Amino acid sequence: MKKSKSVKLLMGLVVCCTLLTGCWDKIEIEDRLFVLAIGLDKAEGTEGQDMQNKLSISFVSPVLAEIKEGSGPAYKTYKTTASTFTMAPSNLWDRFAKMQFFGHTRVMLFGEALMKDEKLMKEINDAFQRSHDIHQSMLVFVVPGKAEDVFKVEPMYDRLLATYITGIADNSTYTAKIMKQTLSEFLIKINSQKGSVIIPGLIPMKEEVRITGAGVIKDYRLAGYLDDTEGRVQNWLMNQAQGGSIPVKYEGTDIVFRYFTFRRKIKLDRVEAGKLYMTYDFETEGAIEEYLEGKELLDDALLKKMEKVIEKAIEESSLALIHKYQKDFKVDLIGVQDYLSKYHPELYKEIKKDYQQYFTEKMVLETKATVQVRRVGLAK
Amino acid sequence: MMMRNNDTISPYQLAMIIIMTVISVGVFSIASDVAEAAGTDAWIMILMAGIVNIVAAVIIVRLNARFPNKTFAEYTQELIGTIPAKLVLLLFIGYLTSVMAYELRAFTEVIKMFLLFRTPTEIIILSLLLVCTYIVRGGVECIGRINELIFPLLFIPFFLILLPGFNLLHFDNLLPLFQDIPKKLLMALPLTAYNFGGIEIALFYIGFMREPKKAYKPLILAISFITLFFAMITVLCIGAFGVNYVPELIWPLVNYVRAINLPGLFIERLDGIILSLWIMTVFTTLVTLYFVVSYSLSKVFNTREQKQYVLPLVVVIYYLSLQPDSLAQLLKWGDLLFPYATPFFLYIAPLLFLVIAILRKKGVKGDEKI
Numbered sequence: 001m002k003k004s005k006s007v008k009l010l011m012g013l014v015v016c017c018t019l020l021t022g023c024w025d026k027i028e029i030e031d032r033l034f035v036l037a038i039g040l041d042k043a044e045g046t047e048g049q050d051m052q053n054k055l056s057i058s059f060v061s062p063v064l065a066e067i068k069e070g071s072g073p074a075y076k077t078y079k080t081t082a083s084t085f086t087m088a089p090s091n092l093w094d095r096f097a098k099m100q101f102f103g104h105t106r107v108m109l110f111g112e113a114l115m116k117d118e119k120l121m122k123e124i125n126d127a128f129q130r131s132h133d134i135h136q137s138m139l140v141f142v143v144p145g146k147a148e149d150v151f152k153v154e155p156m157y158d159r160l161l162a163t164y165i166t167g168i169a170d171n172s173t174y175t176a177k178i179m180k181q182t183l184s185e186f187l188i189k190i191n192s193q194k195g196s197v198i199i200p201g202l203i204p205m206k207e208e209v210r211i212t213g214a215g216v217i218k219d220y221r222l223a224g225y226l227d228d229t230e231g232r233v234q235n236w237l238m239n240q241a242q243g244g245s246i247p248v249k250y251e252g253t254d255i256v257f258r259y260f261t262f263r264r265k266i267k268l269d270r271v272e273a274g275k276l277y278m279t280y281d282f283e284t285e286g287a288i289e290e291y292l293e294g295k296e297l298l299d300d301a302l303l304k305k306m307e308k309v310i311e312k313a314i315e316e317s318s319l320a321l322i323h324k325y326q327k328d329f330k331v332d333l334i335g336v337q338d339y340l341s342k343y344h345p346e347l348y349k350e351i352k353k354d355y356q357q358y359f360t361e362k363m364v365l366e367t368k369a370t371v372q373v374r375r376v377g378l379a380k
Numbered sequence: 381m382m383m384r385n386n387d388t389i390s391p392y393q394l395a396m397i398i399i400m401t402v403i404s405v406g407v408f409s410i411a412s413d414v415a416e417a418a419g420t421d422a423w424i425m426i427l428m429a430g431i432v433n434i435v436a437a438v439i440i441v442r443l444n445a446r447f448p449n450k451t452f453a454e455y456t457q458e459l460i461g462t463i464p465a466k467l468v469l470l471l472f473i474g475y476l477t478s479v480m481a482y483e484l485r486a487f488t489e490v491i492k493m494f495l496l497f498r499t500p501t502e503i504i505i506l507s508l509l510l511v512c513t514y515i516v517r518g519g520v521e522c523i524g525r526i527n528e529l530i531f532p533l534l535f536i537p538f539f540l541i542l543l544p545g546f547n548l549l550h551f552d553n554l555l556p557l558f559q560d561i562p563k564k565l566l567m568a569l570p571l572t573a574y575n576f577g578g579i580e581i582a583l584f585y586i587g588f589m590r591e592p593k594k595a596y597k598p599l600i601l602a603i604s605f606i607t608l609f610f611a612m613i614t615v616l617c618i619g620a621f622g623v624n625y626v627p628e629l630i631w632p633l634v635n636y637v638r639a640i641n642l643p644g645l646f647i648e649r650l651d652g653i654i655l656s657l658w659i660m661t662v663f664t665t666l667v668t669l670y671f672v673v674s675y676s677l678s679k680v681f682n683t684r685e686q687k688q689y690v691l692p693l694v695v696v697i698y699y700l701s702l703q704p705d706s707l708a709q710l711l712k713w714g715d716l717l718f719p720y721a722t723p724f725f726l727y728i729a730p731l732l733f734l735v736i737a738i739l740r741k742k743g744v745k746g747d748e749k750i
Contacts, residue, residue, distance in 0.1 A: 024498035103649055129628075132493050135649060137641035184548075184639040192624030342555035 033098035036060045036075065036162035039147030041111035042120060043081050053081035054120065057088045058148040059100065060161055067159070074159040077151040085127040102133050106162040108140045108183055109147035109202065115215060115222035122220055129187055136184035139169050141202035142215035144225065150204040165202070168211050176232045176241035176262065178211050195220040196331045198234060218331045226321075233321045236282060236314070237334040239264040248313045250306050257310045257373065259286030266339040271347070275362050278336065280322075282314055282369040289377035297376045307371040314369040322365050332359045389588045393524030395598035395605075397585055400527045400534075400664035402578035402606045405486045407661065408631035410575050410610055411617035416627035417568035420554055422618060423611040425564060429572040430607025433579055436727050437599045440579070443734040444586040444595065446743030451587030453679035455743065459736050466680050468729070473676050475721045476669045477693070479577070481700035482714055484508065487662045489707045490631070494655055505701055508663060509694050516670045517687050520588045523671050527664055534660045541650050541657070542616060545640045549619035570719070575610070577722035578665065579603065583730065584672045630707075 039058035058079045066074035080095075082088040089100045114120055128134050143150055151161065158164035172178040179200035190197040201213045213231040216223050226234055235241040241262040248255060265281040288306065291297045325334055337355060340348040351358045389397070414422040447455035452472075456465035488504045496504065515522055579599075586595045617632040620639065626632050637654045671686070674693060678686040704710035737743055 024500070025496045136635070136639050182639070182641070184635075188621050188625045191628060192622050342552055345556040345559055 027099065031098055032101040033061050033096060035100050035102050035105050036062060036160065037107040037109065037151070037165070038102075038105060039109040039111070039143075039151055040085070040114055040124065041147050042113040042117055053083055055083065055085065055088070055114075055124075056081050056148070057085070058151050059092075060151055061100075062160060072159075073154050073161070075161055077148075079148065085124055086131070103135055105135060105138045107165045108138050109150055110140065110142050110199070111147040112142065112144050112222065113146075115142055115199075115217065118220045121217075125187060125190060125220075128183060129191075134183070136182065136187065138183050139166060140181055140183050140186045140199060141165075141211070142199045142222065143202050143204065144215075145204075150202065150209055153204050153209055154207060155209070156207045165209060165211075168209070169200075173242050174244070176235040176244035177228055179214055179231055179235060179240075190217070190220070193333070193337075196333055198226075198238075198333050201225060201231075216329055216331070216333065218329060223329055223331070229317065230321050230324070233318050234334070236262060236264060236318055237280065237321065239335070246310060246313060248306075248309050250309050253292055254290075255288055255306065256290055257286055257288055257306075257371065259284045261285055266335065268340070268344055268347075269366075275364055276347075276351075276358070277364045277366070279366045279368055280318060282318070282367065284314075284369070285372040285374050287375035287377065288373050289375075291376075296380050298380045303373045303376075307373055310371045310373075311369040314371070315367040318367045318369075319365075322367070326360050326363070326365070330356065330360050332356075336363065336365070387520055387588060388590055389520055389524035389585060391589065391594045391598040393528050394582070394585055394589060394595060395602040396527040396531045397524060397668050398579060398582055398599060398602040399605055400531060400661065401581055401668045402576055402602075403609065403661050404578070404665035405483050405490075405658075405662055406575050407610075407613060408490070408633045408658065411614040411632040412627055412629050413575065414568065414572050414614055415618055415623055415632075417571050418564045419559065420556060420618065420623050421559060421561065421564055422568075422623075423554075423614045424557070424561075425568045425572045426611045426614055427607060428565065428569055429576060430603060430611075432569070432573050433576045433607075433726075434600055434603050436730065437579055437582065437603055438596065439727075439734055440582050440730045441586060441592065441595045441599060443730050443737065444583065445592045446737050447587070448592050448744065449587060449590075451585075451675070451679075452583035453676050454587070455737075456733060457679075459733055459740065459742055469676050469680055472725060473673050473680070475717075475725060476581075476673050477697060478700060478717060478721075480666055480669050480673070481697050481703075482710065482717075483662055483665055484697065484701040485704060485710050486707075486714075487659070488701070489710070490634075491655065491659070494634075494651060501702070502698075505698055506694075508659075508666070509698060512663065512666045512670050513690050513694055515667050516674060516690050519686075520585070520671060520675075523667055526667060530660050530664055534657055534664075537653070538657055541637060541654055542612075544642055544650075545616065545620065545636055548636070548639055549616065550622075551619055553619050553622045554615065570723070574718055574722040574726075576603070576606065577718060577726060578669075580722075580725040580730070581668060581672050584675065585668075 037060040039060075041056040041058070043054050043056040045054075056079065058077055060075050060077050062075050066072065078092075078095075080088055080091045082091050092100060114124075128136070153161065155161060155164045158167070169178060169180040172180040179198070181198075181200055186197060186199060195217070196219065197217045199215045199217060200211060201215055203210045203212055212228050214226045214234060216226060232241070232244060239262075241264075243258075243260045243262070245256050245258045248257065261284060263283045265283075267279045267281060269277040269279055271277070288297065288303075297303070322334060325331065332355070336359065337348075340351075410426075411422065414425055418425040444450075444452075444455075447458070450458075453465075453469055456468060459465070460468075484505055487508070488501050491504055492499070492501065515526055582595070582599060586592045589595060613633055617626050617636055620636050621629070621632065629635050634651060634654070638649070638651050640650055642650070670690070670693070674686040674689040677689040677693075678684070704713060
């Protein structure tokens, strides 16, 4: 009896020793170096040569002591070169006492030269799609120039660069000029649109950065940029605008229409002689809160006239961008393909094969806006 | 019998057992498989497959209702003779053992990728398998109870985690609907239907109910739940990623959870939570299949107890699960086995035995009403 008890005890001890001693995957939080932003650039070097380290990757990590007490910027940046993205962290391990951790990365920046390299783009996109430690809810931007230049900026009011950038991106709720796109959205689009996608642009300045316009990527290669106003129109065309203001001139006076909703619908009007006639329908409502002292704005007839002017401005600027896509970029990033495949699947099946040709040559796209000025502020 | 034996389950427990068995490693990948075959009509295919499986379930209950308090392992011997029945049973055992090995390995690969990079595969497999062993040795009532217990623990948090992802959804991604339905029914339905593999174990578990006729309702409810759950996951994945991207992913549901952004929340990343919940789905599947295997073995060798087969089975399952070299090979082997084995045990075998039972006038004549 006694013997069996001690045998049991011994077995228990053996089991404890074997099962409870190994925790292979323990990582203390102190051993982690949180990466807040990543910047990807094509490494400089002679073109055409077979370069070993073709990527130059910059990282931003917070300095915890500075966050608590310090006054200056609470982050540090560091750089490495690597042949692929996956190689970069392991290249850092021989320089850093802590492990890079990407779970809280907020911002990812791509340099211009990198985005013009088709092969590199494909490699990197695949790395992000497969990687289990890259979190896909971070925001992506293209930087005209070098991504690492952004990390030299010391923001005026914010002590962390990454939260400063995401803070600006959050303003997309108020102004359609700003585009906001997560890595996940970027990857989904570039994958399902066969290498074509829009990516918001970000420009470094002395003490600030600006989110402005966008890069147009066609066949995994940066094909051009959209400027500020075109970026806004892009948001309209893709039905992503959540608010903003449109400045127009009405009889020599500047007025600003501020809108809080903006809806876009595409309609296929008719198919005639092999050509597709489609209309973009815009619907927006908002307020005008500035005119001229001494003039009454609370006047239905006047507002109707103003609405017409604003409608015209919307229609013209969006038509200009549509033509730019049809003639210059020759790629459909304005949702026509998406619309046809979803709402006219039979028709889409016919034109699917040479869609690009259809888009550039056989589509007549019109725009039509309906503006409603609902409010005029506190004065009559 | 003087003492209440621990060998009965309630109708509610039957429903839980079926739900927890069918929902297993497949929840992560089902959207990808079905979207590849059926495009935007994926969720319609899943609903159709649900109807097909309800029919299959009705056949299974019909068959079992003719032999109250007997499981598939016992009444087949009555129907086609001892030796052929034991051969069929051995086939069934082989099939379920490979399913378990498959699930275990797929589970291990996912866990190793996301959670435990450096923990040896062997430790992950053995620790899960040994917990299963403990429960299976407890008998059928134990299994009924563990499923009953884990069901709310699993699904309530599961739904809660999927909720914050709703702002990722673009419901127009589900358009166009009803494209080439007849063709898809022919091509995609068989593929979708075998994702419901696991219902066939009702052939055994109904035998442990006191009144097998009461099995219609819980089984149909269970399959409806599974169908809606699968359809929901597919709609979420296609809604979030679009029908072109979902087939590119191995586990779209993991991507869905990883794309969720909850700023300011204590836990920013939810993939760890969904994975730990998922461990439970795999665990319950293993337990229910494990019991059927050990029980069938006891019937093949004519022993009274099933307990003694449980521990030796660990070695077999462990060995089998380590056979594939990689995830790619594992999935390839799965594609070779399941499209044939699952429909056989789920649809063909029950129908065949029911026909035999009717022709040979075996068993009590079941109440024809559902």
